[in-house]
Amino acid sequence: MRKFLFILIACFILSTYLTMEGAASEVTYPNxxxxxxxxxxxxxxxxxxxxxxxxxxxxxxxxxxxxxxxxxxxxxxxxxxxxxxxxxxxxxxxxxxxxxxxxxxxxxxxxxxxxxxxxxxxxxxxxxxxxxxxxxxxxxxxxxxxFEGEQSTTGPEVKTSHFKAKTSPQIEVEKEYVKSGIDNPNKIILDVRSREEYKGEDVRTKRGGHIPTAVNIEWKEVLTDGVPFFKVADDIERMLQQAGVTKDKQVIIYCQKANRASHMYFTLRLMGFDHLRMYEGSWQEWGNDLHTPITNPNEE
CATH class of the missing domain: 3.40.250.10 (Rhodanese-like domain)
Known part of the structure; x- marks a missing residue:
């Protein structure tokens, strides 16, 4: 009887431990x-x-x-x-x-x-x-x-609303502002295009390369293989820190046309970053302007 009771207690303790471990392993993010x-x-x-x-x-x-x-x-x-x-x-x-x-x-x-x-x-x-x-x-x-979630093939009725927009002016920045981020110790320019675009091997404008001092993390690196969930917070944090993208700096994000930059904007918001700026013109504007400074390893 004592042996049976001991086994029950041991199983209860193990079950509680595994439950706590499972809860601790759930993916959570600052936001x-x-x-x-x-x-x-x-x-x-x-x-x-x-x-x-x-x-x-x-x-x-x-x-x-x-x-x-x-x-x-x-x-x-x-x-x-x-x-x-x-x-x-x-x-x-x-x-x-x-x-x-x-x-x-x-x-x-x-x-x-x-x-x-x-x-x-x-x-x-x-x-x-x-x-x-x-x-x-x-x-x-x-x-x-x-997940095998329920699906529908018919859409809901659309009813016009009274939506009101109010721009948050501190989020979006222009080309001249981005120039102020070059070599600025309090700002970091984050290029989220592919490595080939960043290095000037994949050229999609008049000029290839990247904005001087910009660091590169391709936008989809924050997603898992297979079903594209966001990677766990620790993995994303490690990736960001290795590139020098930290919360004490203002982060200016760009890509080709700001679509991939928007994905990284969301990722950084999810990770609790507050000082974010989006360069809407991105490389589409910068790379087509013959007067903007660029870094292109292929031309060095």
Whole structure:
């Protein structure tokens, strides 16, 4: 009897230990509220205070998360701006959100295919224009399919809203401001393009290379293989620190047309960074300007 009791107690202790270990191993981030998992979303599909937005370029009609509204992020591009890919300004964005039916008081959940920048591009635009109650689905639609979540082929009725935009002027910066970050010990310029673009081997403008003193972390390095979940916080933190991207510095982010930069913007927000700036013109503007300084190892 004593032996049996001892075994029961031992099993209880082991079970408690494993439970605690499992809880400790859960992935958490400094700004965890910016991310939502498929399990939580599945439980909240009928929440009237939640609006889900599908930003995939294709596939919505074949299957999407029930209740999700379809949104084409190409509409975020200002076709009249001289820099290709530039984000639309406050008033056009406001009208776009009204047409989609976004309300200022609603909580938004945005998703894309997974290894994509569409959801985080919209996330960035919403934060820039004053809507801060936004979450991104971890792993995107790839995670929802792996979870075998419920799917729908019909979209909800779209009702025009009274959305109001208000620009946060401290987020977006222009070319001259970026120049002030070169060799500045209090600022770090973060290039999130591929290594080939950064080194000037993959040239997509008049000139190839990168902004002088910029460090390079490709945007998708923060995602896991397979289902593209965000890597655990410790791994992302280690990656950032190795590149010199730390919270005591202002971080200026750029890529080619600011789409990949928007993904890194979200990643750094998730990781608790406060001093972030987005160079909207990115390399599309910088690389086509013959008067901007560049670093190109291929020309040294």
């Amino acid at each position: 965890q509220q910016l991310l939502i998992g498929v399990e939580e979303l599945a439980e909240r599909l009928n929440d009237p205070n939640l609006m889900i937005i599908d930003t995939r370029n294709e596939g919505y009609g074949k299957g999407h998360i029930p209740g999700a509204f379809s949104f084409d992020t190409k509409k975020l591009v200002d076709s009249t701006h001289p820099v290709e890919g530039y984000l639309i300004r406050e008033k056009p964005f406001e009208e776009l959100m009204k047409t989609l039916g976004v309300r200022n008081e609603v909580e938004l959940v945005i998703y894309d295919a997974g290894v994509d920048t569409a959801a985080t591009r919209l996330f960035y635009a919403l934060e820039l224009y004053g809507h801060n109650n936004v979450r991104v689905l971890n792993g995107g639609y790839a995670a929802w399919e792996a």
